[in-house]
Amino acid sequence: MKAIEIKGVSKSYGNTRALDKITITIEPNRIYGLLGRNGAGKTTLLNMMTNRIFPTEGDITVDGETVYENDKVLRNMFYMSEQNLYPEGEKVKDIYKWTKEFYPSFDMEYAKGLSQKFGLDVNKKVKALSTGYTSIFKAITALASNAGIILFDEPVLGLDANHRDMFYKELIANYSECPKTIIISTHLIDEVAAVLEEAIIIKEGKLIIKQSVEELLSGAYTVSGEASKVDKYIQGKKCVGIETIGGFKSATVMEVANDKDQALAEELKVEFTKPELQKLFISLTN
Amino acid sequence: MNSILKVSKYQIHDFKKSVMIFYSIILLLSLALIVLMSKNPEEVTFGGLEMTTAIFIFVAGLNCFKSNFKFMLANNVSRKRFYIGNIIALVSVAAFMALLDTILHNALSLIFPYENMVFQIYNNNSFFAKFLWSFGLNTLLVCLGWFITMLYYRCNKVMKIIVSIAPIPIIALFQYINRLSGGLVSKAAADLLYKALGLANNNAYVGALSFLVGAAVITLICFVPVRNATAKD
Amino acid sequence: MFIDFSSEKPIYMQLAEAIEDNILKGIFEEEAQIVSTTEISVKYKINPATAGKGINMLVDEGILYKKRGLGMFVSTGAKKKILEKRKNSFYEEYVKSLLEEAAKLNISKEDIISMIEGGKEIESN
Numbered sequence: 001m002k003a004i005e006i007k008g009v010s011k012s013y014g015n016t017r018a019l020d021k022i023t024i025t026i027e028p029n030r031i032y033g034l035l036g037r038n039g040a041g042k043t044t045l046l047n048m049m050t051n052r053i054f055p056t057e058g059d060i061t062v063d064g065e066t067v068y069e070n071d072k073v074l075r076n077m078f079y080m081s082e083q084n085l086y087p088e089g090e091k092v093k094d095i096y097k098w099t100k101e102f103y104p105s106f107d108m109e110y111a112k113g114l115s116q117k118f119g120l121d122v123n124k125k126v127k128a129l130s131t132g133y134t135s136i137f138k139a140i141t142a143l144a145s146n147a148g149i150i151l152f153d154e155p156v157l158g159l160d161a162n163h164r165d166m167f168y169k170e171l172i173a174n175y176s177e178c179p180k181t182i183i184i185s186t187h188l189i190d191e192v193a194a195v196l197e198e199a200i201i202i203k204e205g206k207l208i209i210k211q212s213v214e215e216l217l218s219g220a221y222t223v224s225g226e227a228s229k230v231d232k233y234i235q236g237k238k239c240v241g242i243e244t245i246g247g248f249k250s251a252t253v254m255e256v257a258n259d260k261d262q263a264l265a266e267e268l269k270v271e272f273t274k275p276e277l278q279k280l281f282i283s284l285t286n
Numbered sequence: 287m288n289s290i291l292k293v294s295k296y297q298i299h300d301f302k303k304s305v306m307i308f309y310s311i312i313l314l315l316s317l318a319l320i321v322l323m324s325k326n327p328e329e330v331t332f333g334g335l336e337m338t339t340a341i342f343i344f345v346a347g348l349n350c351f352k353s354n355f356k357f358m359l360a361n362n363v364s365r366k367r368f369y370i371g372n373i374i375a376l377v378s379v380a381a382f383m384a385l386l387d388t389i390l391h392n393a394l395s396l397i398f399p400y401e402n403m404v405f406q407i408y409n410n411n412s413f414f415a416k417f418l419w420s421f422g423l424n425t426l427l428v429c430l431g432w433f434i435t436m437l438y439y440r441c442n443k444v445m446k447i448i449v450s451i452a453p454i455p456i457i458a459l460f461q462y463i464n465r466l467s468g469g470l471v472s473k474a475a476a477d478l479l480y481k482a483l484g485l486a487n488n489n490a491y492v493g494a495l496s497f498l499v500g501a502a503v504i505t506l507i508c509f510v511p512v513r514n515a516t517a518k519d
Numbered sequence: 520m521f522i523d524f525s526s527e528k529p530i531y532m533q534l535a536e537a538i539e540d541n542i543l544k545g546i547f548e549e550e551a552q553i554v555s556t557t558e559i560s561v562k563y564k565i566n567p568a569t570a571g572k573g574i575n576m577l578v579d580e581g582i583l584y585k586k587r588g589l590g591m592f593v594s595t596g597a598k599k600k601i602l603e604k605r606k607n608s609f610y611e612e613y614v615k616s617l618l619e620e621a622a623k624l625n626i627s628k629e630d631i632i633s634m635i636e637g638g639k640e641i642e643s644n
Binding site for chain 1: 524525526527529530556557560561563564565566567568569
C-alpha cells in the first residue's frame with residue numbers, strides 16, 4: 001500500500017536548520033495531525049513532501065518511489081497549502097474545472113455541492129474571496145480531488161465556528177466513505193484531537209513524538225494538589241508542564257500510573273486527571 | 287504526453303484573452319486603414335504589422351511564467367512537465383499568430399498596397415517564407431520574454447538590480463573592445479548578423495532558421511532557473 | 520447519545536456504552552439496524568477508526584453483528600447480554616467508589632443502607 005517514507009530529511013536555509021533529520025513512516029489511510037508551534041517546520045515538511053521545495057538532506061518516497069519531480073507519485077497527492085497559488089483572475093468554478101484536468105478523479109458534483117453548503121459563490125473570482133472563503137474554496141478543492149493522499153496546512157484559517165464544524169464533518173464523512181491518507185497541520189489542537197488517529201509533533205525542526213492520540217493521552221496523566229505534596233509525588237518521574245498557582249501545583253506525568261503510584265497519590269492526597277491534548281502539546285513543545 | 291499537453295492547454299488558455307483582444311484591435315485598425323485608403327487613393331505603401339505581433343508576443347512571454355508556474359505547483363505538476371508543456375504552448379501560439387498574420391497580410395495586400403516585412407527585406411512574397419519568418423521571429427521573442435521573466439523571478443533584490451544594470455557595462459565593454467580592435471569586432475558581429483538573417487543572399491529561410499536556433503538556445507538556458515524554482519509571492 | 524471528551528474514559532468505550540444504553544432503553548431494537556460508523560463519526564466529529572473500535576468491541580461481545588453491505592444490527596438477546604455484563608461490573612463501577620467515598624466521610628454501612636431505603640439525610644457523627 002502507499003506508505004509515505006520520510007527518511008532523514010533535513011532542510012537548511014543558510015545557517016538555519018529548519019528541519020533536522022526527520023524520519024517518519026506515514027501509514028496509508030489514517031488521519032494524521034502534524035502539530036507544532038509557529039516556525040517549528042511543519043509547512044517546510046509539507047512543502048518537501050509535495051515537491052514544492054527540496055530537502056537539503058534525505059529523501060521522501062511514496063510507495064517506494066521518490067517524490068522528487070515524480071509526476072506519477074505527485075498526481076496522487078493533493079496539497080492544500082497556506083499560500084494562495086491559484087490565479088487571482090480566475091473564477092472558482094473554472095479553477096474546479098482546471099483542477100479536474102490535473103486530477104481526473106476530481107468530483108465536480110461534490111465540489112459544487114460543498115460550495116453550496118458552505119455558501120461559496122463559485123462564480124466569484126479568487127481575488128474577490130475573503131480570507132475565510134479562500135480557505136473554504138481551497139479546502140473544497142482538496143476534498144473533491146479524491147487524491148489518495150491529501151495534505152492540509154491550516155485548513156480552517158479564518159473560518160468561523162460554524163464553518164469549522166462543517167469542515168471537520170465533511171472531512172470525516174469523506175474519509176469514512178472513501179479511506180485515504182490525510183495529514184492535517186494545525187494549531188487548533190483541541191478541536192481536531194478527536195478527529196486524528198495519530199499525532200506527529202515537531203519542535204524546533206526536530207521530531208519529538210509520533211504516536212496514536214489514544215496512546216499519547218492514555219500514556220500520561222495530570223497530577224495536581226498541594227504544591228509540596230505534588231513535588232514529593234513527581235520525584236523521579238518524567239514530567240512536563242509543571243504549573244504552580246499559589247500553593248496549588250499540577251504536573252503532567254509522561255507515564256502510566258501503576259498501583260504503587262495510585263497508593264502514593266492516595267497517601268499524599270493528590271489527584272489524577274486525564275491530560276488534555278492541547279495542554280500536553282504545549283508542555284511538550286515549550 | 288497527455289499530461290504535458292494539459293499544461294500547454296492551460297498556458298494557451300491564459301493567452302487566449304489577450305490574443306483575441308490584440309487581433310480585434312488589429313482588425314479594427316485594418317478596417318480603419320481600408321476606409322482611409324479608399325478615401326485617399328494615393329499610392330501609399332503600408333507594412334510592418336509583423337513588428338506589432340512580435341512586440342505583443344514578447345510582452346506575452348514576459349507574463350507567461352509566475353502565475354502559471356504557481357498554479358501548476360498547486361496541481362502538483364513537476365517542473366520538467368511544466369517546462370516542456372510551456373514550450374509547446376509558446377511555440378503553438380507563435381505559430382498560430384504567424385499564420386494569422388500571414389493570412390491577414392495577404393488579404394490586406396489584395397485591397398491596398400501592403401508590403402510585408404519579408405517582402406521588404408528579402409523581396410520574397412511566398413506565403414510559406416512569410417509564415418516561417420514570422421514564426422521564427424515570434425518564437426525567438428516569446429522565449430526571450432520568458433527567459434527575462436524567469437531570470438527576474440529567480441533573482442533576489444540585489445541580483446535584480448545587477449541584472450537590470452548589467453546591459454550598460456556590457457555594452458560599454460563591447461564598445462571599448464571594439465575601439466581597441468579598430469572597429470573589427472563590430473564589423474564581425476554585423477557580418478555574422480547579416481549572414482544569419484539571410485540578408486547576404488536574400489534568403490528568408492536562413493533568417494527564420496537563425497531565429498529558431500536562437501529560440502532553442504534561450505529555451506535550453508531557461509531550464510536552469512526552472513529546475514529549482516519555488517513558489518514566490 | 521452523549522460523549523464527554525474530557526472524561527477519563529476513552530471515547531470508543533463511551534460510544535460502546537452509549538449504544539448499549541440505547542439498546543437497553545429500546546431505542547435500538549433487536550434485529551434492527553443502528554446508526555452507521557460514518558454517521559456516528561460525523562455527528563460527534565471523531566475519527567471513524569475510533570467509532571469503529573467501539574462498535575467492533577460490541578461485535579466481539581456478540582451485542583452487535585454486521586450484515587454485509589447493509590450495516591450494523593443489534594443481535595437477538597443483546598439486551599440480556601448487556602444486563603448481565605453490567606450487573607457483573609456494577610460492583611466495580613459504582614459500589615466500590617461509593618464505599619470508598621463513604622469511608623472518607625465516615626459514613627457507616629448502616630447509614631448507607633438507611634439512605635438507600637429511605638433516601639433520608641444522615642447527621643454526621
